[in-house]
Amino acid sequence: MMYRAQLCTADEERIVTDLEKCHFVTLETDMMMAGAVENNLPGLPLEQFTALMSRRLAAQDRYDEIRQIFSAFDARCCGFLTLDDFKRAFADVTPHLPEQTVTEAFREVDRDLDGHVSFKDFEIVMRHE
Numbered sequence: 583m584m585y586r587a588q589l590c591t592a593d594e595e596r597i598v599t600d601l602e603k604c605h606f607v608t609l610e611t612d613m614m615m616a617g618a619v620e621n622n623l624p625g626l627p628l629e630q631f632t633a634l635m636s637r638r639l640a641a642q643d644r645y646d647e648i649r650q651i652f653s654a655f656d657a658r659c660c661g662f663l664t665l666d667d668f669k670r671a672f673a674d675v676t677p678h679l680p681e682q683t684v685t686e687a688f689r690e691v692d693r694d695l696d697g698h699v700s701f702k703d704f705e706i707v708m709r710h711e
Contacts (some may be wrong), residue, residue, distance in 0.1 A: 668685075668687065
C-alpha cells in the first residue's frame with residue numbers, strides 16, 4: 583500500500599517527538615551501559631544490543647507509517663483532520679464503505695469532539711491494538 587505524503591506544518595510535532603525520543607534513548611542507553619561498566623564489560627552483549635536496536639527500529643518504522651497515513655488524509659496540509667478529510671480518504675481506499683461508518687470512525691478518533699483530529703489523537707488510535 584502506498585500513501586501520498588506531503589510536508590505539512592504538522593511535521594513540526596515530529597521534531598518535538600524525536601527530541602523526546604532521543605532523550606529517552608540516551609537515558610536507556612546510559613542505564614544499559616552503566617550495567618556493563620559495573621560488571622567490567624567493554625560494552626553491551628550482542629543480544630542486548632540487538633534487542634535494543636530492534637525495538638528502536640520497529641518503533642520508528644511504525645511512527646513513520648502512521649505519519650504517512652496522516653499526511654495522506656491531510657490533503658490540505660492543515661495539521662489536523664476534518665470529517666471531510668476522513669470521507670475523502672475512505673472514499674479513495676474503501677469506496678463502498680457506508681458514510682455513516684466513516685462518520686462514526688471520525689467521532690471515535692475526535693476525542694475532544696471539536697471537529698478536528700490532531701496527529702497525536704490519530705497516532706493514539708492507530709497504535710491501539
